[in-house]
Amino acid sequence: MNEKIEKAATRDAYGRTLVELGKINKNIVVLDADLSGSTRTKWFAEEFPSRFFNCGIAEENLITIAAGLATCGKIPFVSTFAVFGTERAYNQIRQSIAYPKLNVKIVCTHSGITVGPDGTSHQTILDIAIMRVLPNMTVLVPADAPETVAALKTIVEYNGPIYMRLGRTPVRTFYEQEYAYEGKKLKFEIGKSIELKPGNDVTIICNGIMVAEAVDASEKLSSEGIDSRVINMHTVKPIDEEAILKASKETGAIVTAEEHSIIGGLGGAVAEILVRKNPVPLEMVGVKDIFTESGKDVELQKIFGLTSKEIILAAKKAVKRR
Amino acid sequence: MSIYTSQLIKNLEDKAKLFRREILEMTFKAGSGHPGGSMSTIDIITVLYYYKMNIDPKRPKWENRDRFILSKGHVCPALYAVLAELGFFSKEALWTLRQPGSILQGHPDMKKTPGIEMSTGSLGQGLSVACGMALAARLDKRDYNVYCMLGDGELQEGNIWEGAMFAAHEKLEKLIAIVDRNRLQIDGNTEDVISLEPLADKWKAFGWEVLELEDGNDMKQILIILDKATNTKGKPTVIIANTIKGKGVTFMENKVGYHGSVLKLDEMERARRELEIPGFKVD
Numbered sequence A: 001m002n003e004k005i006e007k008a009a010t011r012d013a014y015g016r017t018l019v020e021l022g023k024i025n026k027n028i029v030v031l032d033a034d035l036s037g038s039t040r041t042k043w044f045a046e047e048f049p050s051r052f053f054n055c056g057i058a059e060e061n062l063i064t065i066a067a068g069l070a071t072c073g074k075i076p077f078v079s080t081f082a083v084f085g086t087e088r089a090y091n092q093i094r095q096s097i098a099y100p101k102l103n104v105k106i107v108c109t110h111s112g113i114t115v116g117p118d119g120t121s122h123q124t125i126l127d128i129a130i131m132r133v134l135p136n137m138t139v140l141v142p143a144d145a146p147e148t149v150a151a152l153k154t155i156v157e158y159n160g161p162i163y164m165r166l167g168r169t170p171v172r173t174f175y176e177q178e179y180a181y182e183g184k185k186l187k188f189e190i191g192k193s194i195e196l197k198p199g200n201d202v203t204i205i206c207n208g209i210m211v212a213e214a215v216d217a218s219e220k221l222s223s224e225g226i227d228s229r230v231i232n233m234h235t236v237k238p239i240d241e242e243a244i245l246k247a248s249k250e251t252g253a254i255v256t257a258e259e260h261s262i263i264g265g266l267g268g269a270v271a272e273i274l275v276r277k278n279p280v281p282l283e284m285v286g287v288k289d290i291f292t293e294s295g296k297d298v299e300l301q302k303i304f305g306l307t308s309k310e311i312i313l314a315a316k317k318a319v320k321r322r
Numbered sequence B: 001m002s003i004y005t006s007q008l009i010k011n012l013e014d015k016a017k018l019f020r021r022e023i024l025e026m027t028f029k030a031g032s033g034h035p036g037g038s039m040s041t042i043d044i045i046t047v048l049y050y051y052k053m054n055i056d057p058k059r060p061k062w063e064n065r066d067r068f069i070l071s072k073g074h075v076c077p078a079l080y081a082v083l084a085e086l087g088f089f090s091k092e093a094l095w096t097l098r099q100p101g102s103i104l105q106g107h108p109d110m111k112k113t114p115g116i117e118m119s120t121g122s123l124g125q126g127l128s129v130a131c132g133m134a135l136a137a138r139l140d141k142r143d144y145n146v147y148c149m150l151g152d153g154e155l156q157e158g159n160i161w162e163g164a165m166f167a168a169h170e171k172l173e174k175l176i177a178i179v180d181r182n183r184l185q186i187d188g189n190t191e192d193v194i195s196l197e198p199l200a201d202k203w204k205a206f207g208w209e210v211l212e213l214e215d216g217n218d219m220k221q222i223l224i225i226l227d228k229a230t231n232t233k234g235k236p237t238v239i240i241a242n243t244i245k246g247k248g249v250t251f252m253e254n255k256v257g258y259h260g261s262v263l264k265l266d267e268m269e270r271a272r273r274e275l276e277i278p279g280f281k282v283d
Helices: A010-024 A042-047 A059-071 A082-088 A090-098 A127-132 A145-155 A210-223 A241-251 A266-277 A297-303 A308-321 B006-030 B035-052 B073-086 B091-096 B126-139 B158-169 B199-205 B219-229 B265-274
Strands: A028-032 A052-054 A075-079 A105-108 A138-140 A162-165 A194-197 A202-206 A228-232 A235-237 A254-261 A282-287 B067-070 B146-151 B175-181 B209-213 B237-242
Touching: A010 A028, A010 A042, A010 A145, A028 A042, A028 A059, A042 A052, A059 A075, A059 A082, A059 A090, A059 B126, A059 B158, A082 A090, A082 A105, A082 A127, A127 A138, A127 A162, A127 A235, A127 A254, A127 A266, A138 A145, A145 A162, A194 A210, A202 A210, A202 A241, A202 A266, A202 A308, A210 A228, A210 A254, A210 A308, A228 A241, A235 A266, A241 A254, A241 A266, A254 A266, A254 A308, A266 A282, A282 A308, B006 B035, B006 B073, B006 B091, B006 B219, B006 B265, B035 B067, B035 B073, B035 B146, B035 B175, B035 B219, B067 B073, B067 B126, B073 B091, B126 B146, B126 B158, B126 B175, B199 B209, B199 B237, B209 B219, B219 B237
Parallel strands: A028 A052, A028 A075, A075 A105, A105 A162, A138 A162, A202 A228, A202 A254, A254 A282, B067 B146, B146 B175, B175 B237, B209 B237
Antiparallel strands: A138 A235, A194 A228
């Protein structure tokens, strides 16, 4: 068993893994839009210069070139900041990638609000909403570095469009190296969530940076006599409906927690299942319907309500509503 | 002595006439579509598929085929007519255009239609897609050409110029863009909507080899310029093809109204007389 590393950025795991995958699979090509240093695709570029294309500060170009490469059997990994990679070229993603179901992996870094001091123009809390509404699109939000590595190894074998959301700042490394949890080896499967902790009173469904917060919250809830289940929903689409319904039946109350707007993201996806199949109380932890602001990641998490504190309050509220 | 024999030219003209008739018949039957631009591009598309491009209708996914991207996807009736005649799919499909369940969508769908290289319709995206295909050829050491048909109005999309910069930067010499310069877009003359001129200078400034085609509806001129285009070294080529919207039916020519409207029954009768083809029938 490897020792746990305290903190690591998912973008670093991405950069390293791309190089590894690039050695094995010669069809992998990588495209960036003048942010290769930040997204860490530069590491691939240094190793495989002929298979790296800098498309300039031109996201529409970035996405459509990737589409053309994919039609010829290449496996393009496309990276830039999440706000630009999704919103700036949205129609290109819809028309040239999702609609023809091309094998393009859009892996964006600097997502959410934890990109921090750059402020609203560089943060995105709506990327999950707009990406998951696209037919044919798969949407992944890994929690930490080991999960990012596991997810990358899985998606390279999957033939179809992927949106994967990564972060800038180092996050707590939650899983053990080689993707294990509490000594148990895990397998990353698209659409299959991971139960991190069993519980019977309420279920916290979370992803990304909120997984660590949820586990903290769960421990504190235990000390207050509330037995909470924690599910890491790393795939927002296709979502693990079975796990959601099982949790709703067995615990009777749900909390979602995500670094995203409470509109249209993980919370929305879970709500869509619950209201149709088993309406139980649902509380959503996420950014309210506002534009965020500059600040350090930890400060912003506090200001916009993305900590274990909000999860605990939401869990109590959900339990009370049961 | 010219390699462009009168017989070759006659054959191409006959094909294009057939395709014009089919474009009008299929859009008439569908009750909607874009006949004007289909008619302006059809001569160039005919030469590409019947003279220039290295393709095999029996193997639509053959890896070393030349690629044709119809970035101005709304003129797909022109491409559908050609692909059907070549046997990529049956002629009967033409009469199902734009109907539920048809393999022929209102705008091209590469998943539904054999021979369609890219799903297009949202303007401005085809040139960069073509860049991606040309890059793949370079990586795989293949020597196919990539042709991309652009509308002139479409050049108002920023994505086009992003792709134009990229193609020149990467020296994509196997990429040939063709601008269907019929000077009309939905809201009127391109120079009144958002002017494109000086168009050749723009492409030159972006680092492209620019070839101007005086008459993009003249078979011999098209043959000559396409052969010239594939000889460019070290940079991509754009052909600015001066064409006539609605070309081939006198009352349709240069009329913006036929951009996105199909013919009425009496107009269709007149067009049929102008495009008389012995033995032609629908179904």
